[in-house]
Amino acid sequence: MPNAAIIGTGHYLPERVITNDDLARLMDTSDAWIRERTGIAARRWVEPGTSGAELALAASRMALADAGLAAAEIDLLVYATVNPDYAFPGNGPLLQQALGVGTIGAMDIRNQCTGFVYGIAAAHGFIASGAARTVLVVGSEIHSTGLDVSTRGRDMAVLFGDGAGAVLLRATDEDRGVLASVLHSQGEFARELWCELATALVPGRWNDALAAEGRQYPNMNGRTVFQHAIRRFGEAIDEVLAKAGVTKDDVALFVPHQANQRITEMVIRRLGVAPDRVCSNIEHYGNTTAASIPIALSEAVRAGRVRRDDLVVLVGFGSGFTWGANLIRW
Numbered sequence: 001m002p003n004a005a006i007i008g009t010g011h012y013l014p015e016r017v018i019t020n021d022d023l024a025r026l027m028d029t030s031d032a033w034i035r036e037r038t039g040i041a042a043r044r045w046v047e048p049g050t051s052g053a054e055l056a057l058a059a060s061r062m063a064l065a066d067a068g069l070a071a072a073e074i075d076l077l078v079y080a081t082v083n084p085d086y087a088f089p090g091n092g093p094l095l096q097q098a099l100g101v102g103t104i105g106a107m108d109i110r111n112q113c114t115g116f117v118y119g120i121a122a123a124h125g126f127i128a129s130g131a132a133r134t135v136l137v138v139g140s141e142i143h144s145t146g147l148d149v150s151t152r153g154r155d156m157a158v159l160f161g162d163g164a165g166a167v168l169l170r171a172t173d174e175d176r177g178v179l180a181s182v183l184h185s186q187g188e189f190a191r192e193l194w195c196e197l198a199t200a201l202v203p204g205r206w207n208d209a210l211a212a213e214g215r216q217y218p219n220m221n222g223r224t225v226f227q228h229a230i231r232r233f234g235e236a237i238d239e240v241l242a243k244a245g246v247t248k249d250d251v252a253l254f255v256p257h258q259a260n261q262r263i264t265e266m267v268i269r270r271l272g273v274a275p276d277r278v279c280s281n282i283e284h285y286g287n288t289t290a291a292s293i294p295i296a297l298s299e300a301v302r303a304g305r306v307r308r309d310d311l312v313v314l315v316g317f318g319s320g321f322t323w324g325a326n327l328i329r330w
């Protein structure tokens with residue numbers, strides 16, 4: 001069976017910086033509250049009219065350049081997002097067109113903050129089975145157009161930001177690539193972090209009464225999410241390491257989904273590793289759901305934090321609830 005090596009990474013952040021003080025002009029919140037509870041100082045928002053596929057394209061081009069590959073060499077595209085440009089079709093085909101590649105397979109993954117981890121596991125499966133040789137996995141999100149930026153929505157609005165990240169995986173006979181993945185879900189908690197807009201359970205898909213209640217906006221029970229996240233991040237890391245027969249001390253870099261700096265700090269404490277072995281960029285970008293892991297990974301690669309043969313763990317938790325991890329030999 002071929003291995004699935006990561007041969008390129010890329011990311012893209014919109015230029016428009018929204019600080020906590022900018023949000024405090026829109027709603028009853030403060031820089032101190034947001035920093036203390038979340039570790040976030042700023043996030044990026046797109047200019048109106050920008051599509052998620054455009055962000056994905058920029059991140060994908062950077063990954064292609066990093067790998068030294070032409071887009072035509074991609075034979076499968078996996079697109080993870082919470083925020084598709086349309087209810088349907090998904091963004092996979094939109095990125096296929098934007099990249100100008102042939103009629104390759106293009107699929108969307110709807111696993112929220114764990115979407116990228118699911119995407120890597122899927123890409124690995126396709127490559128290992130021989131069904132694909134070069135797979136582009138993208139996480140791209142535009143939250144800014146879907147947040148309630150009044151005081152009613154402040155618990156959510158301060159957390160999320162826009163951005164995209166991408167990696168290219170390619171079949172290799174070398175002893176590197178994705179070593180193991182673990183994936184989980186627990187739908188009993190679906191309504192602890194969710195959004196009802198324009199979906200099959202809403203007759204007529206939408207009406208004014210729902211809009212007046214603000215049900216087009218994401219909704220969250222922050223404390224429940226926090227408690228489950230801490231537990232599941234740790235479990236997923238332990239499970240993926242055990243599956244490959246390695247220990248946390250063998251791992252050079254942990255790349256957790258950037259949900260909240262307090263969650264990341266608890267994961268670091270539970271792991272008992274030096275903080276410089278755990279990626280954190282939430283201060284600058286907030287939570288970019290499916291994009292947060294590939295953005296952090298791409299930045300870590302450029303900062304020289306990942307070297308050939310290093311073990312890297314990607315780990316996510318989010319709405320669903322869903323959670324999981326990938327272990328990669330670089």
Ligand SMILES: CC(C)(COP(=O)(O)OP(=O)(O)OC[C@H]1O[C@@H](n2cnc3c(N)ncnc32)[C@H](O)[C@@H]1OP(=O)(O)O)[C@@H](O)C(=O)NCCC(=O)NCCS
Pocket residue numbers: 028029030033034037038113154155156158220221222223225226229259260263287317318319
């Ligand atoms: C959202 C979160 C930061 C809130 O922190 P918390 O310590 O749980 O705070 P609480 O929910 O108890 O809220 C405390 C108070 O702050 C208020 N508040 C909420 N958002 C606020 C904001 N942006 N600014 C100021 N006050 C805010 C609440 O209304 C509440 O007021 P009350 O006590 O008068 O009712 C925290 O629960 C969290 O990080 N949860 C996980 C979120 C997450 O990671 N989601 C994505 C997972 S992938």
